[in-house]
Amino acid sequence: MVVIRDFAFQGAQMLLVLLLAPMLTGLVRVVKARLLRRRGPPLLQPYRDLIRLLRKEVVLAHSASWLFRVIPYLVFAGTWVAASLVPTFRSGLLFSWSADLIALIALLGSARFFLALAGLDVGTSFGGIGSSREVMIASLAEPAMLMIVFTVALIAGSTQLSVMAAHMTSGAVGLRVSLGLALLALIMVSIAENARIPIDNPATHLELTMVHEAMVLEYSGRHLALIDLASELKLLFYVSVIACLFIPWGIAPPDGNAGAIAVGAASYVAKLAAGAVLLAVFETSIAKMRVFRVPAFLGAALMLGLLGTLLLFVSGTL
Amino acid sequence: MIDALAGVLVIPAAAAVLLAALPGYRLTARLNVLAALLTFVTASSLFVVHPESGTYLLVDDLNKVFIVLTTFVGFTTSVFSASYIGHEIEIGRLTPRFVRFYHAMYQVLMFAMNLALVANNIGLMWVAIEMATLTTVLMVGIYRTHEALEAAWKYFILGSVGIALALFGTILIYMAARPVIGEGVDAMVWSALMSRAAQFDPALLNLAFIFLLLGYGTKVGLAPLHAWLPDAHAEGPTPISAVLSGLLLNVALYALLRFKMLLALNPEAIAPGPLMVIMGLISCLFAAFMLYRRRDIKRMFAYSSIEHMGIIVFAFGMGGALANFAGLLHMTMHSLTKSAIFFAVGHIAQVKGTQKIADMGGLTVTNPVLGWGLVLGVVAIAGLPPLGIFMSEFLVVSSTFAREPWLAIILALGILVALGGLFLRLNTIAFGEPRGPTAKAEASYVPMFAHLALVFMAGIYMPAPLVKGFENVARLLG
């Protein structure tokens, strides 16, 4: 009985993230448009795009290999699994222990690995630009992310997201310098990972600036749809991770009743909305930076993360 | 039962006379081999029959090892020299007259070395060693080229000075012994000296040892007294290079060891160890560095002989059961390996028609057997397992490191540098694109591979009796 319920919740979570992800992106777009005094696309535009793409036929370059066709599914699956293992509205999901935070990061890493390969597969110059820049950014973002994980994990005494969330809510933490550093770093990393301004511009095809878009340039039809969905899921993943680590309030405990779960769901949606708005505001208020200033940006994130960890090692209380 | 001992002397002497009389090289070469074989058999019979030593001849565990080693290498070398000399005559580098002289001298040399080893009298030993030196001088010069004569001359002059110094040391030993033992021959007899050494005048002993160290050290080829050695090896006939490296150095070393034992018996005298250790280290390092710039293959291996003599003297200088054992082992292995290498080098030089390393290359491609034989020899001489020298170097370095860390480290560095030098040249000789003439060698590989096989066996398994003998000697050396 209990198992079945947990299964249900796990399934619900998987569907929830899948459904909310395009909405989140859409919301960001809408808010940005409004901030720019444009009407902008309707909130549900991303869904429409996806469906349209899914219906279209795939045009495959002659030089594309079987790997090129497999990768979209791999990327989508990896990201989806990662996103659906993050406690969103209810902690203690059935399979949450099958991968802790480090594993989740690594899972996204695999997705990126394959995406970068896809960029090289057709053998065009733009794909190359995209992949090489992507891995360069990743080579800084991933260690930064791991440092952040270290910081939080050392405070929570665990790398299990549910346990961490629980520990954060328990108020035993209090305000800590290292947590602040970690939060700041995490935001910077998320921006980089999701190819947002100032690192990358998801809405351009201007070759000198694009990274992620260049990588997926050769994709079309359902493949493109899956990849877009994957990147939307990725954005959702990061927002939910921030939410679950730093503003965990409202998440329903494993034994929570229907009310608690309703509260959890509501608070989760609210958090997402807030995240979207903040992201939009940030993006509109800043300019895209040159590719070779990105290392400085992410290096800063890495240093912040390392500093946080170091503080914890040196004195457990900071 | 003294006759086994006498045989070791009589056979070569008789053979020398006979060979001097007989013409024609095929027969003489065979006779030479036969005589060497007989000598070897007689020598190895020493292990079975135990002749007691008289006033003039001495036999104990120490020189048994040396005698058997000497006669064995003497035998194998004679086999090698048969085929070598044959080729030399064909290309007309040697005339039959010289070959006759050569064979006679070969046996004289054997006689002299055996005499030096069995002599129970420091004067006799001196005479024998000098005799051996002069014979080799004559053989080094046998090709009558400018270079050969020059090398022989250098060898001769430096050798004579060595002779003089050694003699002075011998006289001093006698002076030291006379007050205790009394005048006359007895004061020069080893067994008498050893038994009474404690009462000798230490100051005289010290002085004597210094002269002996320099005198016989010249023959051992210790730096800075080594100057004659490389050229003598490079310019003489290759069998002689083999005998020089494989045997003559050992004989001189043997004399040095005897006197070391003598001094060790006297409590007030200076410890001979440190002196030997220092000279050994200097020789090892110096020779190791000298390996790098060599362009003549035989001269290179001559320097490697200096390096190994350095290691051996170092080991004996350190003393103690382990180090002495290692020294003996190293000496044996070095004789076998180095003579094997010279066997290979001799044929290589004949195939390539030159001794210049620059003009030979890719031997393993053109003459696989010869090439791989050389590679194996160099691997052995560089002290890589599973061959014998690795064991001795292992024992020397590890046992020293526990006692004198810095010395061990220096020695290890020397070995490493030597390894680099040897393989630097080996690469050009044995590997890479073939260079120079690629005639097939009509060579007798038996001696070379016999030696290498022995070295290989010693590296992984040493028969108990041999170990027993070595341990006794090691104990004897203190």
Added chain:
Amino acid sequence: MVTFALFCVAAFLLLSPVAVVLSRSPRASGVVYASCLLVTLMLAVVGGMCLVGQPTSRITLPLGLPWLGAHFRLDALSAFFLIVVNLGGAAASMFALGYGQHEHTPERVLPFYPAYLAGMNVVVLADDAFSFLVAWEFMSLTSWALVVAHHRERDNLQAGYIYLLMAGFGTLALLLAFGLLAGGDGNYLFDLVRAAPPSAGVAAIVLVLALVGAGSKAGVVPLHAWLPLAHPAAPSHVSALMSGVMTKVAVYGFVRIAFDLLGPPVWWWSMLVLAIGGITAVMGVLYALMQHDLKRLLAYHTVENIGIIFIGLGLALAFKAYGMADAAALALTAGLLHVFNHSIFKSLLFFGAGAVLNATGERDMEHLGGLIHRMPQTAFAFLVGCVAISALPPLNGFVSEWLTFQAILLSPQLPSWGLKFLVPAVGGLLALSAALAAACFVKAFGISFLGRPRTPAAADANETDSHSLAAMFFLSALCLVAGVLPGIFIDALAPATNALLGVSMPHQAGLDWLTVVPVAESRSSYNGLLVFVFVVMSGSIAAFAIHRLASDKLRRGPAWDCGYPDASPATQYTASSFAQPIRRVYGTTVFHAREVGDMPPPGAARPARLTVEIRDLIWDAAYAPIAVFIEYATGRLNVLQFLTIRRYLTLVFSALVLLLLVLAIWS
């Protein structure tokens, strides 16, 4: 047990002369490699049986040092490494069954190959200093012979030369270490050393020597210089052995000395090991990123992984020094598990490189490309290897690095301040190296297998033979199994950690869903199996749903490329251009990398050129000076070859006077 193992070794040693005799005949390689395969499998089984609970067995043969004999011992640690060695050996032999057919000079490979395997096995079994060192150096010697097997190709001799020198250097360091352990009267038996472990001071020196000796063989920075030269020079199946297996034998040497013979460690040892490990990891991968020779790139990655292993070992030492046994067990397990994993995927990758080399005759990635079309199976296997070595779930490379991270997370309890500062930094380095490794293998696979062929050789390459493929797929399967069911392997390592630390990680097999729980469920857990199943399931669901509900139509067309498709493959990204952003970020400091652009003036006909200059600072700082010194010293001493007799006499004379003076001043 050990007796049987030694019989197998003897079989190897007998194979060598057989190979010498056979080497001319065409079927020689088949015979030799098949028998090697057989024997390695037997040895692997022996190791397995011993690991799952046979008691330690020992034997003494009347070989080696006469009064000592050769002692051999098969305990849990040896058994584990026996498995590592022989799994790698078996795979290599399998691969060589096909690959070896293309060997031009089999007589230079076949005799040494079994001897090499024998050497590695004996190192693992040896139980006294002499046998250990003999086997160790024998291993180096035979591998040297294999490195110079293709002695006519450029640089191979040079590589072999440097390799042999470094090997000799390492052996001498170990020799000194054992000399110190043995003491003046030569207690070369490991049991005697265990019985009377050395004093702290001595132990420290021994540890440093062991780190130098074993490290130079394993390729820790800055002693790695020989490795990327020698490993690629050998035939590919031997490269696989050298990189995948021999470096692990070196690790074994270090573990044996540091954890077994030295007694209780001191905390600062671990700082040494950790620092070296961290630097090695990052430097190795950075070097690799700058490479576009496929095999050399792989060799540099060996350096990186050795660094990761040493990080694990260093943590284990630290925990052991402070008596945190469980944490030590975790760290050691992580290190050893990475030993196993790396041996597998590195062999796999070298096989792939070998297959490519065979099919195209190219090692330079700039001349490859598009191979996935011509050799799909090789490509697949190679891809598996790439994912595994990039430490990505759900394959095995990730598990061991994940365990290492878990060990790092346990380390704040360490009291010493030095470690408090060092460990997080090392953690950062580890993370960095992992990320960079992924980048590097995107490059390796993407440039050589994806895209369009850059040379005719690459364009008409053919799929490699079935034996090679079998070997590769076997290893790929192992990568997956070890990735999704790590619990089994962790449990298998328990006896080894027990033997060295007295404790082992908690038993994993019993846990539901086969999850891995290093410390406690609440702390951290990972379930490769579930992750794998989830990914596969959701992926296939998506595929199924889309093909059913949406379109499954597909049309081939020219590449889009923002509307500027270019027919010439030269317009693709190359290895060096792919690495350019990373080189800009890291290389400018680490390698003094400079880009020199030569832009012709307008109207000039000559092409514009961009050349990249990279300097190997470690080589310039550590190795070049030695060569210079040798050059100088030999030059100076060489004068002594050309003196006149009178000067030589002067030498003798001054020696005499000097000694007399000494005598006069004596007492």
Added chain:
Amino acid sequence: MLRGNLSFDVAHLLAGSLVLVSFMQLYQDRLYALLNVYALHALVLAASVGWQAFVQDAPHLYVTAVIALVFKAIIIPAALHRIIVRLGIHREIETVVGAGPTMLLGMGLVALSMVVMLRVTAEADPLAREDLAFALSVVLLGLLMMVTRRNAVSQVVGFMSLENGLVLAATGAKGMPLVVEISVAFSVLIAFIVVGIFLFRIRERFDTVDIQALDRFRGERQ
């Protein structure tokens, strides 16, 4: 007793004068003069050996004395004369170190040998001891001569005086066997060297059979 003293004094006198003659050799700068001084050296040696034979009443030592007298004092110098004339070696000796410094060095060496010898415990026969000290210094001076002179002839002379020192020591050692044999052997050795010089046309120095050979040196130096 008295005889002992007397013998002591005479032997001491002779040995001392041998050292003196060695110094005279160091001082020479003309070859012929050097040869004459060497003849004197051999003469003194002969005397001292003879005296030892008389003192130790060891008749076989007389043989050594005669050898010294005939061979070294007469034949060898004469032979060298001829060689100098034949080979047209020019007459003055080129020295590496000037005569003055050489003398100083010689002094130092004598002092050194004295010091070394004084360590010998008093029980040793004083006669022998003094002789030994002198013999040692003669040997060292001979060696010094070999290394500080460039001409072959003067180097030979140096070697011969060195060897004289040895014979002095040998005869000084009371009752030492093989002395005669040794002196004979050495005479042969010297004969070798002299003949060698003559055969190989070594004009100026020991160093090489002819100077070009040094440079054509088997490719060792390129």
